[in-house]
Amino acid sequence: MDCLRLVPLALTCLAAPAQAGDLNLKLVDTAGRPVGDAVVTVRPAGGIPPGPIRFSWPTTMVQQNIAFAPHVLVVPVGTTVRFPNKDKVRHHVYSFSKPAKFEIKLFGQDETRSYTFTSTGAVALGCNIHDQMSGFIKVVDTPFAIKSDAAGTARLVGMATGTAQVTIWHPLLKAKDNEIVVNIPIPGSGAASKTVPLTLRSGR
Known part of the structure; x- marks a missing residue:
């Protein structure tokens, strides 16, 4: 032809x-x-x-009013999530979940810590100082x-x-x-x- x-x-x-x-x-x-x-x-x-996964919302979980905000956060695998403390008290972020077992020791108001999530799955978060605090990060590969x-x-x-x-x-x-x-x-x-x-x- x-x-x-x-x-x-x-x-x-x-x-x-x-x-x-x-x-x-x-x-x-x-x-x-x-x-x-x-x-x-x-x-x-x-x-x-194919290609990198990006979402339109922030990859940040704030500690404010003695709570995690948002309560549930969706992030792509490999994301580094920031944890700013907007409360006047100190917080201690931890997780025992299989996809991410970690702890971020006490940090105070207007301080920020971060953690990189390298495995997919649901990660339950807590604060050793405030038992009523709970949050969840869903790490996805789509x-x-x-x-x-x-x-x-x-x-x-x-x-x-x-x-x-x-x-x-x-x-x-x-x-x-x-x-x-x-x-x-x-x-x-x-x-x-x-x-x-x-x-x-x-x-x-």
Whole structure:
């Protein structure tokens, strides 16, 4: 075939967009109430696209008002998370979780410490000084990850068409490792919408 005839064909192939769809989830408890702070991660049928993973929110967990803020933070694996202390008292951050066992010893107001998370999974945080403090960092290896808002909604966009493996994690979820997996077909265009009921332990 003439080379000149091949060029338009190649350009047509490059210009054709890959099929991609979105996912809209509504997460509720067994009483139908919205569930916030649930982490949704998706592995599309076509796999995870190459390249670094970055999210739009800060990779910071603040100690303020004797609490971790946000209560749940989602970060890509390999992220260094900053822990600024905005309280007038000192804090001591620690975790016994398998993906990250560490402790950050006492540091005071307007001081910041940090830790790099090198393994995926859920990391539960506490403070040795204030037993009521708890926080969670979900370390993920997919760019398709989001935390549900106060209305229980979670939306992810631009995933390859096909059946996707969707994992839903929540610190109070009654399931192994506090997570469940559902398979949801992603359309070639538009959005898949689904309401997922979650059975939670008491403590909401």
